[in-house]
Amino acid sequence: MAITVSYPGVYVQELDSGVRVIPGVPTSITAFVGRARRGPTDTPIRVQGLGEFGRRFGELWSEAPMGYSVTHFFVNGGSDAVIVRVHSLSGADDLARADVPADGGTPMTLTAANPGIWGNQLRATITHPDAGDAFHLTIQEVSPSNPLQVVAEERFLNLTLTAGDARFVTDVLLAQSQLSRVETLPSGRPQLTLGVPIPFEDGDDGLPINAGQVSDSNLATPRHGIYALENTDLFNLLCIPPFAPGISPEIDTWDAAAAYCLTRRAMLLVDPDPAWEPATWVGPDAVIAGVDALITRSPNSAIYFPRIRVPDPLKENRLETFAPSGAVAGVIARIDAQRGVWKAPAGQDATLNGVPELTVRLTDGEQGQLNPIGVNCLRTRPIAGRVVWGARTTRGADQLADQWAYLPVRRTALFIEESLFRGTQWVVFEPNDEGLWSQIRLNVGAFMNGLFRRGAFQGTTPAQAYFVKCDRESNPQEDIDRGIVNIIVGFAPLKPAEFVLLSIQQIRPTV
Known part of the structure; x- marks a missing residue:
């Protein structure tokens, strides 16, 4: 934006360099x-x-x-x-389950978070904080070789049975528990377990x-x-x-x-x-x-x-x-x-x-x-x-x-493709003209030059090692009318100036 000059002196304006850094993506996930x-x-x-x-x-x-x-x-x-x-699956769902007794007769059924025999090492404990309807739930995972050794524990306080409540037991376990889920809600407040945890049973490792x-x-x-x-x-x-x-x-x-x-x-x-x-x-x-x-x-x-x-x-x-x-x-x-x-x-x-x-x-x-x-x-x-x-x-x-x-x-080509695909997303909503093309050449060229300096390509000069083409020749009018930006990148992986070519297209919306 132009500065309005209103008095004699020195004016300072920060200008956008036009360089958008293209980071290299990970290569070995x-x-x-x-x-x-x-x-x-x-x-x-x-x-x-x-x-x-x-x-x-x-x-x-x-x-x-x-x-x-x-x-x-x-x-x-x-x-x-x-x-x-x-x-x-070897059964219906291979999940371990535990039925927690509740007021009114219908128990609360808990399941392991995912299938497997591991769920048989879970234990559920219920305590009551007061005379109201809320309850505390503790889920413990014990060692399969020593049931007295707890290897993981989750404790959830002030749970309720009211759907939509911030402490609704089903929602809390779904969002926060790595060990258990609620399958069936009880007819009333879960009863105290009186110091005897309720074991989960019938988990299966499947076929x-x-x-x-x-x-x-x-x-x-x-x-x-x-x-x-x-x-x-x-x-x-x-x-x-x-x-x-x-x-x-x-x-x-x-x-x-x-x-x-x-x-x-x-x-x-x-x-x-x-x-x-x-x-x-x-x-x-x-x-x-x-x-x-x-x-x-x-x-x-x-x-x-x-x-x-x-x-x-x-x-x-x-x-x-x-x-x-x-x-x-x-x-x-x-x-x-x-x-x-x-x-x-x-x-x-x-x-x-x-x-x-x-x-x-x-x-x-x-x-x-x-x-x-x-x-x-x-x-x-x-x-x-x-x-x-x-x-x-x-x-x-x-x-x-x-x-x-x-x-x-092949892996270098995939790395460059993925990096440029992600690093040039910004071009989609830009005017498809020489100003955009020059920015693309600048940004992609800076990325390729960084790889050249790290020894990714053959050749002693950038011209021998890689090139970036994005101009009127690579972007004919019919492609411009269709909202397509063509970027052609070449690199020399084995011999200087013998290029492997990559063609990248970014398409802008037509509406």
């Missing part, structure tokens, strides 16, 4: 979809450590490989995970989950299984651990997950088929024959072979075989934090922590047969130990000659 002992079902919950995972979803469980995969993720350097618990509960397209509405991730803002890697010990996902699940990852700009980490590893290793023929039968090749998926052998705390730390995706996701997260998403998550610094053995000790010649078909190998290397020794997508087979053959190239 890892989603896990599978079975757990407790926790909300078909609801993505973000956890940032093993302790938090244990509190929300229970400790390791021999019937649910997801807990092991999450453990391997955090042990290998992961720090941010999104968990989707999938539960397969092993299956592909239909994880990846069937019918689960998209309402959102269940992998599609529950629609309710989370962002994830970058997706792991689907075996449904149960010895029951691994098959092609339908992997293909549905890969297709979903395409829509979310995320990468799917595919576990090998256990059938590829017979009791006596005779060579990679089974892997070569089985890759295309396991997953349709996608630029947003990567497969790792072989499986890993890790000490199992539930079996006196004897070595047991596990799917590698959780550990690999942790390695990717660690290298992203240390070097950046553009660094290949492979090599001597891509060590698999806590993995003393692999199920197959591959030779150089055997890896030489697997790399050309797009299989990333886990190897045992001198001094370094167990490492990730490959960084290709499933489009990385030599015969495909695909531009998205390499994992760091």
Whole structure:
């Protein structure tokens, strides 16, 4: 805005620089979809450590490989995970229940907050603050091995049975309790428990989950299984651990997950088929024959072979075989934090922590047969130990000659796409003219230059490393009339001035 000059002197005016900082999005938030002992079902919950995972979803469980995969993720350097618990009912709802006696005869029925045997460790206690109608409710969770040891406790004061009241018991538990819910309201004030807590009963851990509960397209509405991730803002890697010990996902699940990852700009980490590893290793023929039968090749998926052998705390730390995706996701997260998403998550610094053995000790010649078909190998290397020794997508087979053959190239492109998609939302309601285009070039160019200075691209000068195009040539009049802004970004991931192109469109409302 122009200053009105009314007297001799110095005038100060703060001007908008026109620079809108585009922050880079996270690159290694890892989603896990599978079975757990407790926790909300078909609801993505973000956890940032093993302790938090244990509190929300229970400790390791021999019937649910997801807990092991999450453990391997955090042990290998992961720090941010999104968990989707999938539960397969064996009864009506598998919820533990407790009937609290009440005045008038009809009890108050409480249920555990979510299904599982864990609910059988809950206890309810009622006390009365005065002669009125209000009551206090205490819910305790006790140790399954020692009923006298309380591991969690929630206390709710001055509850009422009046719908709409600020302390209405149903609303209070729904909003504040991690342990319990009200299923049936009583006919009168809940009676004193007289120091003897009322136990919850009949909780059930359900049945092993299956592909239909994880990846069937019918689960998209309402959102269940992998599609529950629609309710989370962002994830970058997706792991689907075996449904149960010895029951691994098959092609339908992997293909549905890969297709979903395409829509979310995320990468799917595919576990090998256990059938590829017979009791006596005779060579990679089974892997070569089985890759295309396991997953349709996608630029947003990567497969790792072989499986890993890790000490199992539930079996006196004897070595047991596990799917590698959780550990690999942790390695990717660690290298992203240390070097950046553009660094290949492979090599001597891509060590698999806590993995003393692999199920197959591959030779150089055997890896030489697997790399050309797009299989990333886990190897045992001198001094370094167990490492990730490959960084290709499933489009990385030599015969495909695909531009998205390499994992760091694809992940860097996804990172730039997501960052620019979020960082250019402001353009939607701006006039679509040269003034806007110059601002876009300035802001996107500043973001790309920051990546160039951090070593994300090849080339010794910005011109060799990247370009940003948003002008009259990229925005013809017909697109302007339709309210479309075209932004073309190129970057050189492998060789200077050999660009991978990204085209981003922002569309403004026409009304």
